[in-house]
Amino acid sequence: MALVETVRGPVDAGSLGTTLMHEHVFILNEEVRENYPGDWNETSRVDDAVAKLTALYDRGCQTIVDPTVLGLGRDIHRIRRVADGVPLNIVVATGLYTYNDLPFYFKYRLPRSGGLDPMAEMFIGDITTGIAGTGVKAAFLKCAIDDEGLTPGVERAMRAVCRAHRETAAPITVHTHPASLTGRDVLRVLREESVDLSRVVLGHSGDSADLDYLTEMADSGCLLGMDRFGIDVITPFEQRVQTVAALCARGYAGSMVLSHDASCYIDWFPSGTIGKFAPRWNYEHIFDDVLPALRERDVTEDQIETMLVANPRRYFTG
Numbered sequence: 001m002a003l004v005e006t007v008r009g010p011v012d013a014g015s016l017g018t019t020l021m022h023e024h025v026f027i028l029n030e031e032v033r034e035n036y037p038g039d040w041n042e043t044s045r046v047d048d049a050v051a052k053l054t055a056l057y058d059r060g061c062q063t064i065v066d067p068t069v070l071g072l073g074r075d076i077h078r079i080r081r082v083a084d085g086v087p088l089n090i091v092v093a094t095g096l097y098t099y100n101d102l103p104f105y106f107k108y109r110l111p112r113s114g115g116l117d118p119m120a121e122m123f124i125g126d127i128t129t130g131i132a133g134t135g136v137k138a139a140f141l142k143c144a145i146d147d148e149g150l151t152p153g154v155e156r157a158m159r160a161v162c163r164a165h166r167e168t169a170a171p172i173t174v175h176t177h178p179a180s181l182t183g184r185d186v187l188r189v190l191r192e193e194s195v196d197l198s199r200v201v202l203g204h205s206g207d208s209a210d211l212d213y214l215t216e217m218a219d220s221g222c223l224l225g226m227d228r229f230g231i232d233v234i235t236p237f238e239q240r241v242q243t244v245a246a247l248c249a250r251g252y253a254g255s256m257v258l259s260h261d262a263s264c265y266i267d268w269f270p271s272g273t274i275g276k277f278a279p280r281w282n283y284e285h286i287f288d289d290v291l292p293a294l295r296e297r298d299v300t301e302d303q304i305e306t307m308l309v310a311n312p313r314r315y316f317t318g
């Protein structure tokens, strides 16, 4: 059986088990945190993450796939401290998260003519030798496109991710904005870059209930990330569940993965507000509410197993 890199080292793909394909542990702006630490306490934040992820493991999840990359505050040392304290596997990513411009660091480090983009070289190093000297290897690549579309910065990051995919065979997750039909831009670029589309998740596809768009994307061979359960403020629970059930009924269970896009800590919102605007946005909502609702809509145990176990395994092993 093929091996998949996790924070604690490689594991058999067959042991990934029930896998949530898009969960963060920490999302934060490290520069803000360093300069305006407020009440940040490293030890209590790590302890909080250990407690929440241990509870998730006890709920039946064996692996989380964490697409936190540059732009979202990736800190492999902090993640390693969390991983050392929890029984579940944490799979980490490399790549870059922007909806528009690149950080200045990359803006003037341009690809040499005919050569690799320096950004792609960094991604490849994270996958082949490990992140920041820790030896912890990224197992997949991440980039983003949102409602601003394929800006020059977004396109350069996406093509660098594609190049790293071609060099390493690591799979790709793309943050998309389905309301703007951005999956079509993603597929065009990925096809130009000869990406294996069966190794791609179109993240946040589940924000959409447009079955024509979703089946068009799935028919390309990509996986649809039905991965924001709990963010009912964007798309209500009923609609998210109904869309997954409808796609299962049409034979698309093999084209979907499930997740929440949740985190233990995210600095995007003032403290205390998430509970008000997204009270069910946590790691266990799928087990507590979504799976029972899918079963009520005639989604079978086989289809659930396909979405939570088989599709994630296939994504990592090809």
Ligand SMILES: [Zn+2]
Pocket: 022, 024, 067, 261
């Ligand atoms: Zn995310």
